[in-house]
Amino acid sequence: MDLAALETPVPVVDLDIAEANMARMQAYADAHGLALRPHIKTHKLPALAKRQVELGARGITCQKLGEAEVMADAGLDDIFISYPLIGEAKAERLAALAARVRMRVAADSRAGLATLARAARHGHEIGVVVEFDSGNRRSGVMTVDEAVALAREAAATPGLRFDGLMTYPTSAASAAFLAEALPRLRAEGLEPAVLSGGGSPKALRTHELAPVNELRVGTYIYNDRMMVAAGAATWADCALTLHVTVISRPEADRGIIDAGSKSFAGDIMPAGQAEGYGYVLEYPEAKLDRISEEHGMLDLSACARKPEVGERLRIVPNHVCPVSNLHDRVALARGGRFEGFVDVAARGRTV
Amino acid sequence: MDLAALETPVPVVDLDIAEANMARMQAYADAHGLALRPHIKTHKLPALAKRQVELGARGITCQKLGEAEVMADAGLDDIFISYPLIGEAKAERLAALAARVRMRVAADSRAGLATLARAARHGHEIGVVVEFDSGNRRSGVMTVDEAVALAREAAATPGLRFDGLMTYPTSAASAAFLAEALPRLRAEGLEPAVLSGGGSPKALRTHELAPVNELRVGTYIYNDRMMVAAGAATWADCALTLHVTVISRPEADRGIIDAGSKSFAGDIMPAGQAEGYGYVLEYPEAKLDRISEEHGMLDLSACARKPEVGERLRIVPNHVCPVSNLHDRVALARGGRFEGFVDVAARGRTV
Numbered sequence: 001m002d003l004a005a006l007e008t009p010v011p012v013v014d015l016d017i018a019e020a021n022m023a024r025m026q027a028y029a030d031a032h033g034l035a036l037r038p039h040i041k042t043h044k045l046p047a048l049a050k051r052q053v054e055l056g057a058r059g060i061t062c063q064k065l066g067e068a069e070v071m072a073d074a075g076l077d078d079i080f081i082s083y084p085l086i087g088e089a090k091a092e093r094l095a096a097l098a099a100r101v102r103m104r105v106a107a108d109s110r111a112g113l114a115t116l117a118r119a120a121r122h123g124h125e126i127g128v129v130v131e132f133d134s135g136n137r138r139s140g141v142m143t144v145d146e147a148v149a150l151a152r153e154a155a156a157t158p159g160l161r162f163d164g165l166m167t168y169p170t171s172a173a174s175a176a177f178l179a180e181a182l183p184r185l186r187a188e189g190l191e192p193a194v195l196s197g198g199g200s201p202k203a204l205r206t207h208e209l210a211p212v213n214e215l216r217v218g219t220y221i222y223n224d225r226m227m228v229a230a231g232a233a234t235w236a237d238c239a240l241t242l243h244v245t246v247i248s249r250p251e252a253d254r255g256i257i258d259a260g261s262k263s264f265a266g267d268i269m270p271a272g273q274a275e276g277y278g279y280v281l282e283y284p285e286a287k288l289d290r291i292s293e294e295h296g297m298l299d300l301s302a303c304a305r306k307p308e309v310g311e312r313l314r315i316v317p318n319h320v321c322p323v324s325n326l327h328d329r330v331a332l333a334r335g336g337r338f339e340g341f342v343d344v345a346a347r348g349r350t351v
Numbered sequence: 352m353d354l355a356a357l358e359t360p361v362p363v364v365d366l367d368i369a370e371a372n373m374a375r376m377q378a379y380a381d382a383h384g385l386a387l388r389p390h391i392k393t394h395k396l397p398a399l400a401k402r403q404v405e406l407g408a409r410g411i412t413c414q415k416l417g418e419a420e421v422m423a424d425a426g427l428d429d430i431f432i433s434y435p436l437i438g439e440a441k442a443e444r445l446a447a448l449a450a451r452v453r454m455r456v457a458a459d460s461r462a463g464l465a466t467l468a469r470a471a472r473h474g475h476e477i478g479v480v481v482e483f484d485s486g487n488r489r490s491g492v493m494t495v496d497e498a499v500a501l502a503r504e505a506a507a508t509p510g511l512r513f514d515g516l517m518t519y520p521t522s523a524a525s526a527a528f529l530a531e532a533l534p535r536l537r538a539e540g541l542e543p544a545v546l547s548g549g550g551s552p553k554a555l556r557t558h559e560l561a562p563v564n565e566l567r568v569g570t571y572i573y574n575d576r577m578m579v580a581a582g583a584a585t586w587a588d589c590a591l592t593l594h595v596t597v598i599s600r601p602e603a604d605r606g607i608i609d610a611g612s613k614s615f616a617g618d619i620m621p622a623g624q625a626e627g628y629g630y631v632l633e634y635p636e637a638k639l640d641r642i643s644e645e646h647g648m649l650d651l652s653a654c655a656r657k658p659e660v661g662e663r664l665r666i667v668p669n670h671v672c673p674v675s676n677l678h679d680r681v682a683l684a685r686g687g688r689f690e691g692f693v694d695v696a697a698r699g700r701t702v
Contacts, residue, residue, distance in 0.1 A: 142602055310462055
């Protein structure tokens, strides 16, 4: 079947591009002695997670237990959950995972450690990395004092293994935090085996940014408009494109496509960068400036040539990870040919 | 099981509230002689679509063929697709639907009519309503001339039945368009049986806005923060809330919840209205001002009392329809008690 025969809207993953993206990041990690631990949030596909490990990744990163369960079911056996787990139900599920695969989990509070400790009581050791903030103001402790206290408590808790520290994204602030934290930890005999940083846009500069030894990256496998805007990829490096159809041309300068926020996610570009919700490969001057759930509004005023009703377009989304999360399946292509659909097995695993 | 025992994040639908919302809209439609044709995009649940029909709705509205297929499978037998269908594959699927349920579809171009005509060639009549723009600048013809030409062509096409006109949302511009279009259509013997308007925020003022006789509304069944901001609902009328857990409190004024853009959708409020991504019922002063995929960042600086790690919160999303689309299932509650989960059967049916 030809790609052009697939009903739209449909996300299409070019495996040749994804393969090159995986190889490039693995080569970088190898060259700089970094353990690559890809974040599966971008593709949510066991097959690509396995391929990442096959190419040299040390294990995978998941955000939610539900994602880790899908990946463990598929045979991935070394999983880091880079996310605080809180509460009894999460502890029970983590215990069940730790009984069958190697598990490491982030924590940034005593309540988080208590959840991990409860899981470990079932008899399977769980690695702990303490999350610290490096400017993102999301989760993560804000001070070295807190990091050291949590590390000490993790190391002293039966069933838990203090593995090290993590942050997101890797930055100059990460380096400053580590410069202060590492001597303090070592002074207490808490040698951190893992110093985990992440973030695709600056991944290939990790060695210049901070002395981490693990690289958590997700977006690099597909890339997207934000990666291109950051100078970290070209359009030719974007492996996932959304194939859409023009379904209405109500005015000379307006085209409507059959995909909106249910297909693209509403992520907007950082202020000052490009506008709109995606980049139209066939009409680079077109602006996808408004979306509703099932409609995308193209401003064609800057286009010399304009698409007709029925014409198919390929769109690079602003942020590709939530796009994977919106589709039950993606089409796979190799050598420009349709190879089949694959279910996005870890889609929607928010719990 | 108690609602508080459900793992978070989880969307919870209060059926008592939804029932009251359905009854209110049906009573309004009945009082004003409007055929209520609820849009299932908000709930995507066959059970609620059936309940809407049981209460007096004349049929349902879907946006995509995939949604209509799910609803037809569940026994809904009068379906309007308020969306342009373009191309051979869509025509074949529409023909299959028209063979088993009463189908009406919108069109705003000759290519759209051609798709419907192709479907009708399989022998089952298809109703056509011509979509016109009333200021939304999405799909829909811009001129009365175009509307009349499409109506004429629909009426002259074997297998198609010209049913009338539709627009979104109902507005003063809709009234102006109809005032010009109706005499023109009637002069050609093209009496429109259906004049279809829509939009929940102003639904209860439809009779003042334009002389439509059909009301397409979706959001009213659940309501959301935008409906409250529009003065069309109160917090007590919001049937769907997202139950979340505080998983981190990195600073005195910051709390992190276990739900981000994968649970909420990124819809922001219209400019000048409230900020952020949702309204926290337990902490009205909290601002959910940033989200990433799995994290929601709460600014607690205005809160006298602040939530602890592990505390559960209920959040009214800005726009509830895309939230339904992000979750495989929703929890149902009645009388404040958990009644069970229901699969969101028409979730993700973008094709």
